[in-house]
Every structure is written in structure tokens, then in C-alpha cells.
Amino acid sequence: MRVARLALVAALVLASAGLASCAKEDSGTRTLEFWTIGREGEAVQKLLPEFEREHPGLHVSVQQLPLTAAHQKLLTAYAGDSTPDITQLGNTWIPEMVALGALEPLDARVHASKVVDKGDYFPAIWSTNVIDGTLYGVPWYVDTRLLFYRKDMLAKLGYDHPPKDWAEWQAMMAKLSQPKGKAFGVLLPTNEFEQLLALALQQPEPLLRDDGRYGNFQSAGFKKALAFYVSLFKEQQAPMMTNVGIGNPWAAFGQGFYAFYLSGPWNIGEFRKRLPPGQQGDWSTTPLPGPTGPGASNAGGSSLVIYRASKHKDDAWALIEFLSRPAIQERFYQILGDMPPRRSSWAAPALRDDDKAIAFRDQLERVKATPPVAEWERIVTEMQLVAAQAAHGDLTIDQAAAEIDRRADRLLEKRRWMLDHGHKATP
Amino acid sequence: MNTTRAAWVFITPALIVLGLFFLLPVVAALVLSVTDYDLYALADIRNLRFVALENYWTLLQRPLFWSALGHTVYFVVVGVPLSLGASLGAAMLLNSPLARFKPFFRTALFAPVVTTVVAVAVIWRYLFNTKYGLVNYTLDSIGMPTVDWLGDPHWAMPTIILFAVWKNFGYNMIIFMAGLQAIPGDLYEAARIDGASAWAQFRHITLPMLKPTMVMVGILTVSGYFQLFAEPYVMTEGGPLQSTTSVLYLMYEEGFKWWNLGSASAVAFILFVIMFVVTAAMLRLSKRGEPA
Numbered sequence: 001m002r003v004a005r006l007a008l009v010a011a012l013v014l015a016s017a018g019l020a021s022c023a024k025e026d027s028g029t030r031t032l033e034f035w036t037i038g039r040e041g042e043a044v045q046k047l048l049p050e051f052e053r054e055h056p057g058l059h060v061s062v063q064q065l066p067l068t069a070a071h072q073k074l075l076t077a078y079a080g081d082s083t084p085d086i087t088q089l090g091n092t093w094i095p096e097m098v099a100l101g102a103l104e105p106l107d108a109r110v111h112a113s114k115v116v117d118k119g120d121y122f123p124a125i126w127s128t129n130v131i132d133g134t135l136y137g138v139p140w141y142v143d144t145r146l147l148f149y150r151k152d153m154l155a156k157l158g159y160d161h162p163p164k165d166w167a168e169w170q171a172m173m174a175k176l177s178q179p180k181g182k183a184f185g186v187l188l189p190t191n192e193f194e195q196l197l198a199l200a201l202q203q204p205e206p207l208l209r210d211d212g213r214y215g216n217f218q219s220a221g222f223k224k225a226l227a228f229y230v231s232l233f234k235e236q237q238a239p240m241m242t243n244v245g246i247g248n249p250w251a252a253f254g255q256g257f258y259a260f261y262l263s264g265p266w267n268i269g270e271f272r273k274r275l276p277p278g279q280q281g282d283w284s285t286t287p288l289p290g291p292t293g294p295g296a297s298n299a300g301g302s303s304l305v306i307y308r309a310s311k312h313k314d315d316a317w318a319l320i321e322f323l324s325r326p327a328i329q330e331r332f333y334q335i336l337g338d339m340p341p342r343r344s345s346w347a348a349p350a351l352r353d354d355d356k357a358i359a360f361r362d363q364l365e366r367v368k369a370t371p372p373v374a375e376w377e378r379i380v381t382e383m384q385l386v387a388a389q390a391a392h393g394d395l396t397i398d399q400a401a402a403e404i405d406r407r408a409d410r411l412l413e414k415r416r417w418m419l420d421h422g423h424k425a426t427p
Numbered sequence: 428m429n430t431t432r433a434a435w436v437f438i439t440p441a442l443i444v445l446g447l448f449f450l451l452p453v454v455a456a457l458v459l460s461v462t463d464y465d466l467y468a469l470a471d472i473r474n475l476r477f478v479a480l481e482n483y484w485t486l487l488q489r490p491l492f493w494s495a496l497g498h499t500v501y502f503v504v505v506g507v508p509l510s511l512g513a514s515l516g517a518a519m520l521l522n523s524p525l526a527r528f529k530p531f532f533r534t535a536l537f538a539p540v541v542t543t544v545v546a547v548a549v550i551w552r553y554l555f556n557t558k559y560g561l562v563n564y565t566l567d568s569i570g571m572p573t574v575d576w577l578g579d580p581h582w583a584m585p586t587i588i589l590f591a592v593w594k595n596f597g598y599n600m601i602i603f604m605a606g607l608q609a610i611p612g613d614l615y616e617a618a619r620i621d622g623a624s625a626w627a628q629f630r631h632i633t634l635p636m637l638k639p640t641m642v643m644v645g646i647l648t649v650s651g652y653f654q655l656f657a658e659p660y661v662m663t664e665g666g667p668l669q670s671t672t673s674v675l676y677l678m679y680e681e682g683f684k685w686w687n688l689g690s691a692s693a694v695a696f697i698l699f700v701i702m703f704v705v706t707a708a709m710l711r712l713s714k715r716g717e718p719a
Contacts, residue, residue, distance in 0.1 A: 071684060072683045096466060099467060100470040101470050102470075191666055241578060248558070385668075385669065
């Protein structure tokens with residue numbers, strides 16, 4: 001009896017909750033669920049009032065996910081049928097979400113759009129959003145790695161320009177790493193894969209072969225990049241440190257603990273904030289040197305995607321168009337320092353006249369996308385684990401390359417099976 | 428007849444709850460562990476393959492699993508005696524008739540247990556920072572070499588052990604205090620009259636009388652420490668060089684970071700078997716003879 005009554009009460013509660021949510025829908029305010037990752041959430045909230053003014057009756061509810069938990073949260077949300085309408089998504093995660101069939105194709109919307117103009121975007125950045133010929137996201141901001149360097153320290157050694165290629169760069173680092181173990185040429189945190197990945201992308205060979213069926217890490221190009229990376233640790237030109245161990249990388253850069261820092265755009269703002277005014281003239285940025293002349297780097301960044309399960313796709317698209325306007329992207333850069341993916345946004349004075357940002361504009365024309373497979377994140381994580389062992393001296397270059405290939409092939413086993421059995425890895 | 432029926436009625440709610448929230452997930456996990464449930468299967472269940480014991484087999488061949496198991500065993504073998512020792516020591520100090528401000532110390536020593544791991548981990552990360560931490564500052568000022576506590580693969584696990592012991596010893600201390608208070612005072616009195624030293628009293632009265640408490644606390648601590656997760660998760664994220672990746676951390680990464688629920692379930696079952704064997708052996712040993 002009691003159980004039945006409880007069930008009745010539960011049913012009533014549920015029904016009234018359902019009614020309440022229906023009532024909310026009918027009253028004319030639509031709520032757009034927008035998830036952001038990391039610091040972008042705070043910044044975008046300063047732009048949203050304008051969007052809401054332009055679209056009466058539409059409310060954007062922003063949920064900020066911390067970067068460390070975002071990946072799990074996005075997958076769990078899909079598994080639990082509680083995806084948002086629109087989310088920020090790191091562009092290396094797009095293949096995974098596409099493999100799940102979670103994202104809405106955007107080609108038709110882009111064709112019809114007056115704001116989102118494909119030709120205005122950096123091509124490599126745009127291409128990270130295209131999986132098997134279908135577009136699933138619109139780039140929001142870009143993130144590539146290049147060199148931050150101490151102008152004054154190079155000047156003291158007689159260099160009036162930043163390095164152009166690996167040979168020159170290495171010669172500089174050898175001179176900077178004196179006394180050994182106390183000062184270093186470059187900081188490459190051993191727990192971050194982006195640095196080695198950038199060096200590997202500079203090579204002509206692709207990182208996976210046979211349509212992403214197997215790893216291609218035993219190619220001559222990758223071995224060359226790995227050997228260069230490992231040599232920096234072997235010769236004590238880079239400290240064997242994780243970014244936890246280094247503690248405060250900005251202060252260490254200011255103190256001359258290392259003169260080069262292979263990092264991304266957000267550090268422009270950090271260095272401006274954290275280094276004393278007297279030191280602001282001492283540092284600058286430069287495109288990443290390649291094996292012979294200026295090299296490629298990774299085409300990172302975040303895109304905006306719409307979930308297939310969303311009930312407000314048109315509204316979500318309106319928000320994407322709003323955030324893609326060059327004027328809005330300029331303001332976004334001013335608030336946060338996130339760099340815009342469109343060339344016309346870079347014409348804005350805030351970016352054009354920024355001496356530290358110019359190197360990124362140059363680098364963005366030379367970025368390369370990573371292989372668009374769902375397993376990429378795992379492969380590149382394994383790559384870094386093995387590379388760190390090689391840097392420690394536990395493995396030779398050949399052993400490490402073979403080990404990365406072995407691990408990549410194991411991770412790609414299901415993908416191979418899917419492709420070979422006519423299951424589509426990307427619906 | 429009627430009483431049997433009444434008994435069933437009484438235990439049914441408990442059985443339903445247990446079945447729904449314990450038995451069903453365990454069976455589901457067991458089923459999952461013989462499939463290759465992953466991202467692709469999440470997208471379309473037709474991509475699910477039955478793989479029998481392959482998950483277990485691959486796992487046993489993975490160096491990372493063995494190193495994770497090694498780290499976990501290291502943590503248990505070093506951490507549990509340290510933790511029990513610290514708990515017993517603190518309990519005896521607090522139980523001593525000479526101790527002052529007992530309620531204050533009891534609360535202070537118990538405080539780490541009830542604070543959140545994440546909050547205290549932040550403090551510990553500051554304390555053990557290589558360049559600015561208080562620990563290295565102290566070492567440096569007394570002329571000892573400094574250590575990269577959380578960044579050096581050899582030191583990260585000892586630091587985690589220290590953190591875990593500090594965080595958890597208060598709980599067992601309270602249980603030990605209860606155990607100590609239950610020992611009749613006249614035993615000690617008789618021993619003193621016979622001229623037994625403090626050590627002899629500890630060895631022949633305190634330890635044997637504490638044996639049941641010791642067994643329970645030991646088994647609980649061992650099974651708790653095998654499930655090492657939160658400490659490396661918040662302090663080191665399993666690094667550096669995966670030197671603090673525990674079995675449970677590996678399972679978490681497999682399951683929730685990469686969504687390989689098949690192999691994550693296999694990890695869970697292997698850990699379950701190991702813990703079952705170890706605690707059963709401990710129970711066996713404690714029944715047979717003298718405690719350690």
C-alpha cells in the first residue's frame with residue numbers, strides 16, 4: 001500500500017516538474033545551453049549581453065567546465081543523453097564526437113551564412129573541423145605553439161635575431177645552457193605532448209598511415225624530430241621537468257632560468273601581467289624554427305559545435321555567427337588574448353599592432369592539422385609517455401619510435417576492424 | 428509460515444536496494460569486462476564485440492598495468508604499517524594519563540580525516556613545491572640537498588604515502604583509542620607490581636588485548652589503501668612518468684577518460700580478486716596465531 005502511495009507521489013512530482021518545464025518553454029524565453037572549457041566561459045559572458053539584446057526571448061546559460069574534466073564530462077553527457085545545445089570543443093576532440101554521431105553537420109548553414117566565410121579562415125584550422133568531407137564545427141579561436149624568447153639574453157650572445165632553423169636554434173641553446181644544470185636553453189615540460197608534436201608536424205611524413213589504420217612513427221621524419229627533442233634533454237639544454245615541477249614558469253623565464261619557451265598564445269597575457277615593467281622590452285615571440293627555415297606548428301584551438309540532439313539548432317547557429325563576427329572576435333582577444341581564426345579579425349588594430357601577436361599571425365599560415373581519428377588524443381598521449389622515457393635515457397630513438405608505433409597500432413585495432421568490416425568509423 | 432513471510436517482507440526492501448544498486452552493477456560490469464565496449468560501441472551498439480577474456484589477457488600483458496599494480500602494492504606495503512603505527516602511536520600518546528589538552532589534540536589529529544582531499548592537496552603541493560616549498564626551504568636551511576618531491580619519479584610515491592598517512596591516520600587513531608580504553612587498568616597494575624618494563628607491558632598486554640581491533644583496522648586499511656585514487660588524482664595526476672598511477676587510477680583513465688568500459692571493468696575485477704585474496708589471507712592468519 002505504502003509503496004503504491006509513494007509511487008503515486010513520485011509520479012505527481014514528476015508530472016508537475018514536466019508541466020513546469022513546459023510552462024517555461026511556452027512563456028517565450030528559450031534557454032540555450034552553452035558549455036565552455038577553461039577560461040573562455042568567463043570571457044564570453046561579457047559578450048553575451050549584446051547577443052541577448054539582439055535576440056529577445058533568448059537566454060544563453062553558460063556552464064564552465066574545467067579543462068581537466070571537460071573530456072570526461074562531454075563523453076558522459078553524451079552517454080547520459082544530456083548534451084548541451086552548443087559547446088566549445090577542442091578541435092582534436094572533434095573526431096571523437098563525430099565518431100559518436102553526436103554533432104550536427106554544418107555545411108548547409110555555412111553556405112547560407114553571410115557571416116561565416118570559409119575563405120577568410122586559416123585553411124589548416126578550418127580543415128580540423130572537416131571529417132570525411134563534412135563540416136562539424138566553426139573555429140572559435142586558434143592555438144598554436146611557437147617560441148617565446150628573451151631578446152636581451154640572445155643579444156648578450158651576439159644574436160640580433162631569433163633562430164630561423166634548428167641548427168641556429170640549437171647553437172643558441174648550447175651557449176645559453178651555461179653553467180650546465182643551472183641555466184637552460186628551452187623549457188619543454190615533459191608531461192606536455194604539444195612540443196614534440198609541433199616538431200613532428202614539421203616533417204613531411206604523416207603521423208598515421210593507411211587512412212589512419214596504423215602509426216607512422218618509425219618514419220625518418222618522426223625519428224628526426226624525436227632525436228632532436230631527446231638531444232635537448234641529453235645535452236641539458238632543456239630541464240627534465242614537468243609543468244608541475246617547474247612551479248612558476250613565468251618567473252623562471254624572467255630570471256633567465258631558460259631563454260626559450262615553446263608555448264601558446266595565452267602566455268602573451270601571462271608574461272605581460274607577471275613580468276615587471278622593466279623587463280617587458282626583453283622578451284618577444286617568434287615563429288617556430290623548422291629543420292630548414294621557418295617550420296610548421298600544430299593547428300590547435302577550439303571550435304563551436306552544435307549537438308545533434310539540440311532542440312534549438314537555429315538559435316545555436318545564431319550564437320555561432322555572433323561569436324564569429326570579426327568585431328566580436330577582436331573584443332574576445334582583448335578580454336582574454338584568444339587569437340581569432342579569421343584573417344579579417346587580424347586586421348583589427350588590437351592584433352595588427354601588437355608586436356607579440358604578429359609572430360602568431362605568421363605561424364598560423366604554416367600550421368598543420370593532426371590526423372582526424374578518434375583515437376588521436378590517446379595516441380599522442382602515449383607518444384609523449386614514450387618520448388619522456390627516451391629523454392630520460394631509458395630507450396633509444398629507434399626503440400622509442402617502434403614502441404610508439406606498437407602502442408598506436410594497438411589503439412587503432414578497433415578502427416581497423418570498423419573500416420575493414422564496413423562499419424563507418426565516422427557516421 | 429507466517430513468520431517466514433513476515434521476515435521476507437521485512438528484508439525485501441533491503442534486498443531490492445542491494446540487488447539494484449550492488450548486484451546488478453556488479454553483474455553488468457562482469458558482462459562488460461568480456462566485451463570491447465568503447466566509444467564506437469557507445470555510438471552504435473552493433474560495434475560491440477564479444478572478446479571473452481581478451482581484456483584480461485591484454486591487461487596482463489600491458490606494462491602499465493603491472494607498474495600500476497607495483498605502485499599500488501608499494502603504497503599498501505609501506506603505507507599501511509606506517510599508517511597503523513602512526514595511529515597506534517598517536518592513540519597511546521593521547522591515552523596516556525600524562526597527556527594534557529586531550530580533546531584539543533584529539534580534534535586536531537582527527538581534522539585531516541574530515542577535510543576534503545582536494546583542499547589539503549593544494550596546501551601540500553605548496554609545501555612540497557621544488558623551488559618555493561616550505562619543506563625544501565627547511566632542508567636547504569639545515570644544509571641538506573633539496574628534493575623535487577612531486578616531480579621526481581622516485582620521490583613522488585613516498586610523498587603521496589606521506590600525504591595519505593597524514594590524511595588518514597586520525598580515523599584509525601580514534602578506533603585504537605576506543606580499543607585502548609577497553610583494556611582493564613588492573614592488568615597494567617599487576618604487570619607493574621611484577622616489575623614489567625613499559626616495553627614488556629606494551630608487548631604482552633596492549634598488543635594482545637588490541638588484537639581484535641588491530642585485525643579489523645588492518646583489514647579495513649589494507650582494502651582502503653588498495654583503492655588508492657584520490658591522492659594521485661589531485662596531487663600528481665598519475666605522474667611524473669606515471670610513477671603514481673595506481674590500479675584504480677588506471678581504471679578511471681580507461682573508463683572515464685577514454686571510455687573503454689570493457690577493459691576498465693576488467694581492471695576492476697582483477698583488483699577485486701587481489702583484494703579478496705589479500706584480505707582473506709589476513710583474516711586466516713589472524714585466526715591462526717599471534718598478530719604481528
